[in-house]
Amino acid sequence: MRDSVKLIILYAAAAVFCGLYLFHGLNGSFDYALPRRGVKVAAMAITGVAIAYATVVFQTITQNRILTPSIMGLDSLYLLLQTLIIFFLGSTHVTVVNKQVNFLLSVAVMIIFALLLYQFLFKKGQRPVYFLLLVGIIVGTFFGSISTFLQVLIDPNEFLRVQDRMFASFNNVNADLVWLSAGVVAICIIIGWRQLRYMDVISLGRDIAVNLGVPYDRLVKQTLVLSSVLIAVSTALVGPITFFGLIVANLSYQFFRSFKHSVLITGAVGMSLIMLIGGQWIVERVFTFSTTLSVIINFAGGVYFIYLLLKESRSA
């Protein structure tokens, strides 16, 4: 029962921030400001749901609480793609200027990359998930290095366009893309939600899960693909927020102390909504846009990451 009370409090807080963000300082501008704010809130909600869900299930199947799907090279692939486009085609090319084209291209490239990676690794027979993580990290570093190399060669004005893409931003999301992303995320969550009971068992480890009749290998593959799609969509929509998944997933583990994924994921989603919408409200109204939300999140997340590392190494 206590978990449900916590969830209600969490979502009440999220609703308060949502109301604050939408209506605070609106000055009766219902026709102009409200729809624009609405689109931003929708974008933040989609990103929050996608990242929270993807991170929690990813951490369950990889049996860790520190690495996130972004570490599998998706963030750095996104940046590499943006850098490559601007490097070779210039910042006025249709793939840069037209947001729809850019979005579809980014999602397609990230999903194809993830599928190729898994295909290659699973074809070679039984590999431990750690091998997959290792390859992901190495590939990610490789992409990051190429991007940096190209960015130093680029014209400084063009580089500003790249830099724009390096940090997630909710200030210029496209309304059409929001609905498209919402559809994709909804489909993924509906597919994934039915497997959450199995996820509870998978968190006990492979041996116990197989013993209890869970089709382990199939579910792990499915979940990896699912979380890659979710991360790809949210990254293409707003840009990379590396540490965000880490924060919300771990806060949810600490806050709920449950093994039930239905609770953990609902909790993580609530945390995301509070942090994104509440954070964006503070950025816009308190800091008056002098910084972006993703800078704050990456700063807070980085500090939290170091705290988690220190805590883990002390308990081990």
Add this chain to the structure above:
Amino acid sequence: MIQVRELSKFYGKKAVVEKVSVNIQRGKITSFIGPNGAGKSTLLSMVSRLLDADTGEVLVDKDDVRKMKSDDFSKRVSILKQSNFMNVRLTVRELVSFGRFPHSKGRLNAEDMRIIDQSIDYMELADIQHSFLDELSGGQRQRAFISMVIAQDTEYILLDEPLNNLDMKHSVQIMKILRRLVDELGKTVVIVLHDINFASVYSDRIVALKNGRVVKDGPTEDIINSDSLKEIYDMDIPIKQMSNCRICVYFNS
């Protein structure tokens, strides 16, 4: 009966288990013994589907294991490996409840609750059923895991070195419980053991492996003699009869 036929597992070109054929009889405790690296755990993992066999087949009551659905199999055969690190923090009762997963898929009904209570009582865990696993001693934790397997309520129970890291008292406790499972509830227990004296005192049948092959297979009294043990372990081990127990005195041989 579990029938293992010509089962092999290769790591690279090296055979860890090579063309092993064994029949495991119902209603008995069968112990797998043998030196380190003999392939005991690998064999058990293949029988329980934790590991895919390279060749050969396993039949459970004449049904091919590979053709069975995951949850059907898990209602008939359970496996417990050495209890290892877990990422989640669970109470004893929550862990035991997971044993009902093959039957209830996470939605526990009154019948499941009754079986969970029984399994907890059976392992004498009622006092600590709401304690977290990481707060328990090794012996208590091992009992909690066995209680989960009892709640799973399978005909066959496979255990991989359940006495690892346990002191004498808890080892005896666990072995007595396994004996009761067989004698009172009619289960079939297969167990990998390192200490041949536990195998000698508690098991009905012994399968001895060496270098991935079966070297001895038969009733306990046929295996526990100096000649057979010499063949298995390359050691001269005198046997002493003490009341009903045959004890292998291997400490200074």
